[in-house]
Amino acid sequence: MAVKIFVDFDGTITTHDVGNLFFREFGGEACDTFIADYHQEKISAQECFRREAATAGGILPNDLNALLDRQTIDPGFKDFVDFCRLRDLEFHIVSDGLDYYIERVLRAHGIQNVSYVANALSLEPAGANGRQSFSLTFPHSDSVCDRCACCKRNFMLTHSGDDDIIVFIGEGYSDRCPVQYADIVFAKEDLQHFCQRENISYYLYVSFHDVTDRLGRLLARRQLRKRRRAELKRKEAFQRET
Numbered sequence: 686m687a688v689k690i691f692v693d694f695d696g697t698i699t700t701h702d703v704g705n706l707f708f709r710e711f712g713g714e715a716c717d718t719f720i721a722d723y724h725q726e727k728i729s730a731q732e733c734f735r736r737e738a739a740t741a742g743g744i745l746p747n748d749l750n751a752l753l754d755r756q757t758i759d760p761g762f763k764d765f766v767d768f769c770r771l772r773d774l775e776f777h778i779v780s781d782g783l784d785y786y787i788e789r790v791l792r793a794h795g796i797q798n799v800s801y802v803a804n805a806l807s808l809e810p811a812g813a814n815g816r817q818s819f820s821l822t823f824p825h826s827d828s829v830c831d832r833c834a835c836c837k838r839n840f841m842l843t844h845s846g847d848d849d850i851i852v853f854i855g856e857g858y859s860d861r862c863p864v865q866y867a868d869i870v871f872a873k874e875d876l877q878h879f880c881q882r883e884n885i886s887y888y889l890y891v892s893f894h895d896v897t898d899r900l901g902r903l904l905a906r907r908q909l910r911k912r913r914r915a916e917l918k919r920k921e922a923f924q925r926e927t
């Protein structure tokens with residue numbers, strides 16, 4: 686048995702939702718409408734991203750990077766990374782955001798060599814004055830479900846085995862699906878309400894200090910157990926695949 690930890694990025698590791706800020710800064714209020722349409726299931730996650738990227742138009746990379754370099758992260762996240770490394774606990778960042786800002790923000794806070802999965806952003810020349818436009822690809826989408834552009838569930842299931850205990854830490858909309866497949870859930874904000882509605886047991890946390898404390902205690906007391914409903918959901922997902 687191994688413990689596998691999966692962590693959301695926007696609003697969980699970072700203090701704010703960087704993805705939303707990222708497009709809103711350059712695309713303006715129209716981006717709020719796209720996100721609302723996405724949450725109301727009028728458009729897919731990929732379509733939402735495409736509209737946001739198109740609305741943002743040509744940007745100057747320096748402006749973009751300056752915005753990213755102002756982002757703050759959870760005060761306990763670095764200690765949490767050290768905690769996992771010290772105990773040889775495998776952990777991955779699973780994000781429906783963009784690789785570009787995940788790498789930039791982590792690097793700015795001195796965090797390196799962390800595994801992550803996300804959507805891919807590159808910048809391409811767009812007109813004069815060094816302006817660039819956003820080019821997006823979605824290498825980790827699910828073939829059936831369009832609710833997320835990067836399928837956290839698929840990544841989680843392919844990176845864990847039958848005997849593993851899956852830990853998930855998150856806060857928002859794109860975490861609603863993967864928590865249903867996780868044994869141990871750390872939730873706050875929107876995700877906390879979702880877990881309450883769906884009767885998914887969870888640990889409430891404010892910062893990663895809480896997560897580290899709780900996980901440390903659960904490990905010391907050997908109290909990490911599988912959650913029966915999560916196990917059944919995982920089995921169902923594999924049966925549908927075959």
Ligand SMILES: [Mg+2]
Pocket residue numbers: 693694695696697856857858
């Ligand atoms: Mg989030």
